[in-house]
Amino acid sequence: MNLLMFGPPGAGKGTQSALLVDNFDLAHISTGDLFRYNLKNETPLGAEAKKYIDAGNLVPDSVTIKMVEDVFGRLGEKGFILDGFPRTVAQAEALDELSLSTKKSVDKVIFFEVPRELLLERLTGRRVCKACGAVFHAAAKPTKAEGVCDECGGEVIQRTDDKAEAIENRLKVYEESTAPVKSFYREKGNLVEVDGTGSAEDVFSRVRSVIN
Numbered sequence: 001m002n003l004l005m006f007g008p009p010g011a012g013k014g015t016q017s018a019l020l021v022d023n024f025d026l027a028h029i030s031t032g033d034l035f036r037y038n039l040k041n042e043t044p045l046g047a048e049a050k051k052y053i054d055a056g057n058l059v060p061d062s063v064t065i066k067m068v069e070d071v072f073g074r075l076g077e078k079g080f081i082l083d084g085f086p087r088t089v090a091q092a093e094a095l096d097e098l099s100l101s102t103k104k105s106v107d108k109v110i111f112f113e114v115p116r117e118l119l120l121e122r123l124t125g126r127r128v129c130k131a132c133g134a135v136f137h138a139a140a141k142p143t144k145a146e147g148v149c150d151e152c153g154g155e156v157i158q159r160t161d162d163k164a165e166a167i168e169n170r171l172k173v174y175e176e177s178t179a180p181v182k183s184f185y186r187e188k189g190n191l192v193e194v195d196g197t198g199s200a201e202d203v204f205s206r207v208r209s210v211i212n
């Protein structure tokens with residue numbers, strides 16, 4: 001089973017991917033996480049991507065596609081969950097080519113439908129652990145001690161691109177560059193729309209019924 005998690009920033013793609021990985025033997029390919037890993041480790045790729053990510057813009061297609069091609073080359077036989085890729089029609093076309101050459105195609109594209117006010121609420125309140133990546137929410141799921149991760153004791157911060165100005169831009173970039181990818185998959189016939197509101201568990205039970 002190969003799945004693609006699709007939707008605007010804050011739709012819950014990462015949260016649902018993590019729940020899927022806990023329940024099924026799938027590789028989680030998150031381009032956002034891959035970029036953040038490179039930023040943290042100060043690699044040349046991280047240095048190149050930083051200015052785009054901090055401003056809430058997309059990293060250029062050529063850089064992003066090359067990174068995903070490298071990951072596909074190391075996948076082995078496992079099924080995968082793509083999270084945060086493709087974000088442009090050019091990336092979706094590149095993924096089609098990659099599917100042909102690696103014989104690993106996407107079975108279902110799951111689109112999370114979430115109203116804009118809820119996206120804003122989720123993104124502005126999101127806090128993440130710098131060390132282990134655990135995700136919290138300032139109001140809905142606060143850490144027990146301010147700024148300290150409940151899971152590992154690491155430092156919990158707000159992502160630079162979760163600050164108000166970057167969020168506005170990310171939502172604008174989504175509408176302009178990423179939303180057209182939805183029509184691309186709808187035309188292919190493998191797009192499934194899931195109500196992304198409610199708790200992570202509520203959404204996950206909807207995801208389960210879609211993939212069963």
Ligand code: AMP
Binds near residue numbers: 084
């Ligand atoms: P995410 O964690 O998925 O919200 O991604 C964080 C940031 O990484 C995005 O705002 C972009 O700057 C960059 N990014 C992640 N995935 C892609 C992609 N497929 N294409 C271009 N930029 C991306």
